[in-house]
Amino acid sequence: MPYDAFKKGDAASIEEQFNDYLKHTISIRDTSTKKAKKENLPTGKATTKGLTIPNPSVCFYHGILLGLLSYEDNWIVASNSESGDGYSDILIEYEAADMGIVIEIKYAENKALDAACTEALRQIQDLRYEEKLQLAGMNKILKYGIACYKKQCKVVLSSTE
Numbered sequence: 001m002p003y004d005a006f007k008k009g010d011a012a013s014i015e016e017q018f019n020d021y022l023k024h025t026i027s028i029r030d031t032s033t034k035k036a037k038k039e040n041l042p043t044g045k046a047t048t049k050g051l052t053i054p055n056p057s058v059c060f061y062h063g064i065l066l067g068l069l070s071y072e073d074n075w076i077v078a079s080n081s082e083s084g085d086g087y088s089d090i091l092i093e094y095e096a097a098d099m100g101i102v103i104e105i106k107y108a109e110n111k112a113l114d115a116a117c118t119e120a121l122r123q124i125q126d127l128r129y130e131e132k133l134q135l136a137g138m139n140k141i142l143k144y145g146i147a148c149y150k151k152q153c154k155v156v157l158s159s160t161e
Contacts, residue, residue: 003072006101009142015155022151031057031150057107061148062089084128099140100133108147113154120145121158
């Protein structure tokens with residue numbers, strides 16, 4: 001996984017490498033679920049029509065990224081960590097660089113990758129997911145919206161310095 005690209009804020013490299021990873025490792029059967037269950041969080045703004053179960057597709061991609069990112073030395077990686085007014089998918093503290101990373105993952109229904117990335121970044125902003133990192137003294141925070149659809153992904157970056 002492109003650890004350096006995450007650190008540098010290089011969304012294009014992350015997207016290219018993650019797409020390559022998905023293309024060569026997963027089956028579209030791994031990502032299938034009923035349309036009615038396509039959502040990420042069990043409560044709050046991200047729920048869909050009152051559903052109270054996690055979106056299996058988003059959980060699949062979340063698990064892949066969590067596993068890949070957990071092997072970087074000097075990173076503290078947390079999954080579904082409470083921060084701000086919600087629970088971010090992945091929070092990373094990189095103390096050596098005084099930097100934090102927030103990752104929100106969405107399933108791009110009907111291959112609407114751009115819209116899903118926009119929604120992920122909006123959710124990070126609206127629910128203030130960077131707050132925990134700011135309280136930990138991180139001065140630079142990179143915020144990634146990642147949208148996935150079958151074997152494809154899109155990665156968009158927003159930052160706070």
